[in-house]
Amino acid sequence: xxxxxxNSPSLSVQExxxxxxxxxxxxxxxxxxxxxxxxPAEGPTFLISISSIKDKNEDGxxxxxxxKSAKHLSLHIVPSQPGDSAVYxxxxxxxxxxxxxxxFGTGTRLQVTL
Amino acid sequence: xxGVTQTPRYLIKTRGQQVTLSCSPISGHRSVxxxxxxxxxxxxxxxxxFSETQRNKGNFPGRFSGRQFSNSRSEMNVSTLELGDSALYxxxxxxxxxxxxxxxxxxxxxxxxxx
Numbered sequence: 001x002x003x004x005x006x007n008s009p010s011l012s013v014q015e016x017x018x019x020x021x022x023x024x025x026x027x028x029x030x031x032x033x034x035x036x037x038x039x040p041a042e043g044p045t046f047l048i049s050i051s052s053i054k055d056k057n058e059d060g061x062x063x064x065x066x067x068k069s070a071k072h073l074s075l076h077i078v079p080s081q082p083g084d085s086a087v088y089x090x091x092x093x094x095x096x097x098x099x100x101x102x103x104f105g106t107g108t109r110l111q112v113t114l
Numbered sequence: 115x116x117g118v119t120q121t122p123r124y125l126i127k128t129r130g131q132q133v134t135l136s137c138s139p140i141s142g143h144r145s146v147x148x149x150x151x152x153x154x155x156x157x158x159x160x161x162x163x164f165s166e167t168q169r170n171k172g173n174f175p176g177r178f179s180g181r182q183f184s185n186s187r188s189e190m191n192v193s194t195l196e197l198g199d200s201a202l203y204x205x206x207x208x209x210x211x212x213x214x215x216x217x218x219x220x221x222x223x224x225x226x227x228x229x
Contacts, residue, residue, distance in 0.1 A: 034217065036220075043204050043220030043222050043223050044204070044220045046217045049217060091157075101147065101159050102147070102149075102157075102159060102206075102218060104156045104157040105156055106154065107156055
């Protein structure tokens, strides 16, 4: 049962344009969401997160939007740069005490072309 | 501050053998989580350790086990290896303050190949 879904396995965007990566979840208990970027042969790198009490969080070129009613979040990258080419994972968690368990999506490979 | 380190980086084993992977978290981080990454499955949570205690466990068979030492370093062990265990095994550490879930910082992973 895939509780976090990234339905687009790949995305190609021109340099300078906006990249929009989408993520859907099914577990209404999730209340904390994160995006990670992963290059080949490296571990995932934390990008940005959002708590369920917010609907938007911005950090430089990266903005995450959360639509709780639709159980949907998206990552916007503006403007896209060639160095952004990587696999992006969204992840979700429930704040059960202080336990740390992330449920990841299957990832979206972003290719930023010149 | 040094990042999360994992050893070895690459490992080749045969079916039926067992393997032990090691993870050293970022200094001061007390929580260590382990994930398995396979093509098409994304990252799947194996277990989490905090202060030498397993605090959370994913849906993996008992062949997968782990432990954490007093210095927060962690090991995971897979016994009776199967071909399907071939994957990238990732370790992540976090501070785990009172706020609950914190961002996890990942190591580079151990690539395990089972022949």
